Amino acid sequence: MKYILQRLAFYAVTAWAAITINFLIPRLMPGDPVEALMSRYQGQLDTTAIASLKALFGLDEHQSLWSQYTDYWSHLIDGDLGLSFTFFPTPVGEVISQSLPWTLALVGITTLISFLLGTGIGVYSGWRRGSWLDGLLPVTTFISAIPYFWLGLIAIALFAVKWQIFPAAGGYDNSLVPAFDWPFISSALYHGVLPGVTIVLSAIAGWILGMRNMMVTVSSEDYVMVAQAKGLSERRVMFSYAARNAVLPNISGFALSLGFIVGGTLLVEMVFSYPGIGYQLFQAVGAKDYPLMQGVFLIITLSVLAANLLADMAYALLDPRTRKEA
Amino acid sequence: MTAEPILTISGLNVDYGTGASGVRALRDIDLTLHRGEVLGLAGESGSGKSTLAYAVTRLLSPPGVITGGDVHYHRPGGESIDILSLTPDELRAFRWQELSIVFQGAMNSLNPVHTVHSQLTDVLTAHRPGMRAAERTARAEELLNLVGISADRLAAYPHQLSGGMRQRVMIAMALALEPEIVIMDEPTTALDVVMQRQILRKLVELRERLSFSVVFITHDISLLIEFSDRIAIMYGGRIVEQAGATEIYRDPRHPYSEGLLHSFPALHGPRRELTGIPGSPPHLSAMPTGCAFHPRCGKAFEPCPERVPVLAAPEAGQDREVACWLPH
Ligand SMILES: Nc1ncnc2c1ncn2[C@@H]1O[C@H](COP(=O)(O)OP(=O)(O)O)[C@@H](O)[C@H]1O
Ligand code: SF4
Ligand SMILES: [Mg+2]
Numbered sequence: 087m088k089y090i091l092q093r094l095a096f097y098a099v100t101a102w103a104a105i106t107i108n109f110l111i112p113r114l115m116p117g118d119p120v121e122a123l124m125s126r127y128q129g130q131l132d133t134t135a136i137a138s139l140k141a142l143f144g145l146d147e148h149q150s151l152w153s154q155y156t157d158y159w160s161h162l163i164d165g166d167l168g169l170s171f172t173f174f175p176t177p178v179g180e181v182i183s184q185s186l187p188w189t190l191a192l193v194g195i196t197t198l199i200s201f202l203l204g205t206g207i208g209v210y211s212g213w214r215r216g217s218w219l220d221g222l223l224p225v226t227t228f229i230s231a232i233p234y235f236w237l238g239l240i241a242i243a244l245f246a247v248k249w250q251i252f253p254a255a256g257g258y259d260n261s262l263v264p265a266f267d268w269p270f271i272s273s274a275l276y277h278g279v280l281p282g283v284t285i286v287l288s289a290i291a292g293w294i295l296g297m298r299n300m301m302v303t304v305s306s307e308d309y310v311m312v313a314q315a316k317g318l319s320e321r322r323v324m325f326s327y328a329a330r331n332a333v334l335p336n337i338s339g340f341a342l343s344l345g346f347i348v349g350g351t352l353l354v355e356m357v358f359s360y361p362g363i364g365y366q367l368f369q370a371v372g373a374k375d376y377p378l379m380q381g382v383f384l385i386i387t388l389s390v391l392a393a394n395l396l397a398d399m400a401y402a403l404l405d406p407r408t409r410k411e412a
Numbered sequence: 413m414t415a416e417p418i419l420t421i422s423g424l425n426v427d428y429g430t431g432a433s434g435v436r437a438l439r440d441i442d443l444t445l446h447r448g449e450v451l452g453l454a455g456e457s458g459s460g461k462s463t464l465a466y467a468v469t470r471l472l473s474p475p476g477v478i479t480g481g482d483v484h485y486h487r488p489g490g491e492s493i494d495i496l497s498l499t500p501d502e503l504r505a506f507r508w509q510e511l512s513i514v515f516q517g518a519m520n521s522l523n524p525v526h527t528v529h530s531q532l533t534d535v536l537t538a539h540r541p542g543m544r545a546a547e548r549t550a551r552a553e554e555l556l557n558l559v560g561i562s563a564d565r566l567a568a569y570p571h572q573l574s575g576g577m578r579q580r581v582m583i584a585m586a587l588a589l590e591p592e593i594v595i596m597d598e599p600t601t602a603l604d605v606v607m608q609r610q611i612l613r614k615l616v617e618l619r620e621r622l623s624f625s626v627v628f629i630t631h632d633i634s635l636l637i638e639f640s641d642r643i644a645i646m647y648g649g650r651i652v653e654q655a656g657a658t659e660i661y662r663d664p665r666h667p668y669s670e671g672l673l674h675s676f677p678a679l680h681g682p683r684r685e686l687t688g689i690p691g692s693p694p695h696l697s698a699m700p701t702g703c704a705f706h707p708r709c710g711k712a713f714e715p716c717p718e719r720v721p722v723l724a725a726p727e728a729g730q731d732r733e734v735a736c737w738l739p740h
Binding site for chain 2: 306307308309311312313314315316317318319322326327330331334404405406407
């Protein structure tokens with residue numbers, strides 16, 4: 087428990103530092119890009135919108151840095167991240183909350199699938215070295231060595247253009263109204279197949295190799311030999327003794343990859359024009375939409391921290407030695 | 413020794429690796445463990461003691477392979493089981509039920525992520541399918557008490573126990589199914605001397621109470637003199653001498669046995685001069701010809717580098733064996 091509290095405190099401080107840096111960066115930027123944009127939208131911005139943009143980007147020079155800082159926080163706590171210029175006059179918070187679920191669903195589910203599948207294959211191939219599973223390794227390693235951009239384009243060229251099995255772009259059929267019904271969900275799933283499969287393909291080799299190596303290492307531990315000598319069933323030895331220990335180092339890797347879901351999704355969503363937060367960021371950069379960029383960066387930072395916290399908790403749950411060190 | 417044999421090893425050969433890179437770690441091992449006895453196995457590090465323990469329990473991991481020989485276990489009724497030809501299922505049933513083992517690396521013998529309770533009871537779950545959970549817990553408590561650990565340590569994880577406690581948990585675990593044979597491979601090497609004695613005394617007491625047979629492996633022959641009935645000495649993958657513990661102590665016939673006795677301080681009796689053995693043990697890949705000990709032996713003479721001495725009774729009718737060309 088003490089361990090978890092310590093970690094919580096650590097992440098709270100880190101989050102505070104990250105947000106403060108997010109506050110400082112636009113104030114250190116040369117020129118006033120936001121001001122330039124604001125003047126372009128002159129007349130379309132109402133006074134509250136101007137006030138919140140000023141607070142977020144530090145355009146109000148008459149205020150002390152400290153009162154700018156407290157202003158910034160009070161806007162953040164209200165969930166007010168300013169207005170997006172690209173989707174003017176939609177608030178940034180709204181843009182993000184519309185695109186974030188797509189990213190979380192697509193990349194979250196596929197990250198989980200690659201982790202579970204890769205770990206499972208790694209457990210078996212590390213336990214039964216020399217089985218047919220080992221033949222799979224060079225193939226998956228080769229695929230993971232292809233830059234994702236390429237893999238995605240090849241997938242589109244083959245399965246969307248040559249054989250028109252799957253759609254090449256988008257998150258759902260545009261003729262449908264997003265709703266929680268079967269036509270929409272099935273369309274979303276259908277659009278998710280190509281990006282999803284390519285993500286799994288490019289990520290799985292890392293999990294397989296990592297887990298296989300750990301299984302090989304752990305298999306020579308004394309306690310695994312003892313478990314064999316005890317005449318336990320092979321399943322018990324393999325899972326409860328070997329895999330249970332071998333998976334521990336992979337937990338933190340998994341947490342990091344969870345953190346990168348939001349940040350690392352840029353490429354996937356660009357290739358497949360997927361309506362997630364990465365695609366949003368791509369568009370924001372193109373349009374010099376600073377409020378949206380800043381909002382996305384904030385979400386990325388917080389998600390990396392949240393994922394790490396999750397990993398620490400999972401670790402504490404799975405490794406009794408951590409609990410003691412607290 | 414009138415007792416019947418419980419474990420007979422004959423002509424056992426073990427190699428590490430095959431083909432050109434293979435080396436022979438055990439050569440023509442003949443050894444018998446009798447019912448109820450403590451057999452000590454001594455020899456410098458690298459002489460093949462652990463390899464023998466692993467081979468007998470079929471726990472050798474690659475590149476180790478058994479290339480020849482037999483290992484038979486004799487059930488109390490007289491039925492004999494060929495351990496080396498058991499099927500995987502038969503082997504699983506045999507292990508721990510008839511023969512359990514406490515390993516050299518006993519410090520790491522416990523799974524760090526499971527409690528003592530879980531590791532003491534999973535062996536009961538595997539071998540006693542009819543047992544209920546409450547009975548298993550009761551048995552686990554009983555086992556801990558047997559080795560002098562209070563039952564509340566059942567909930568502990570290995571890292572919460574001291575080295576000595578972990579070792580005693582391993583001994584408790586080895587006794588969980590009341591096996592006929594317990595092999596102990598340097599069970600106390602990592603512990604301090606006081607703790608070693610405590611644990612060994614406990615072990616001897618338990619053996620008298622539960623009457624199992626023990627193969628006790630150590631490089632420290634002085635421990636064996638005190639605690640074992642019979643001692644076998646290994647050198648370069650062979651047994652070079654075996655005899656009763658007192659005979660080895662009073663009258664070692666092999667120069668290597670004598671060297672070992674002078675390498676450790678004796679516990680009781682007259683002080684011996686600690687001279688040790690000159691030189692170092694041979695590598696498996698460069699085993700000397702003839703008697704493997706000859707480069708280090710002060711008494712070597714013409715036949716020694718040429719011909720391998722066979723393990724045999726020095727005089728007909730004696731209940732001891734030695735492999736040395738010296739006339740006895
Ligand atoms: N996995 C292995 N591969 C190759 N050689 C090994 C392996 N394990 C042990 N050996 C060799 O076998 C010999 C006997 O080792 P071991 O049985 O551990 O001796 P002891 O237990 O008497 O110290 C040593 O020379 C050692 O180097
Ligand atoms: S056979 Fe020769 S070399 Fe070997 S122990 Fe005996 S005397 Fe020494
Ligand atoms: Mg050893």
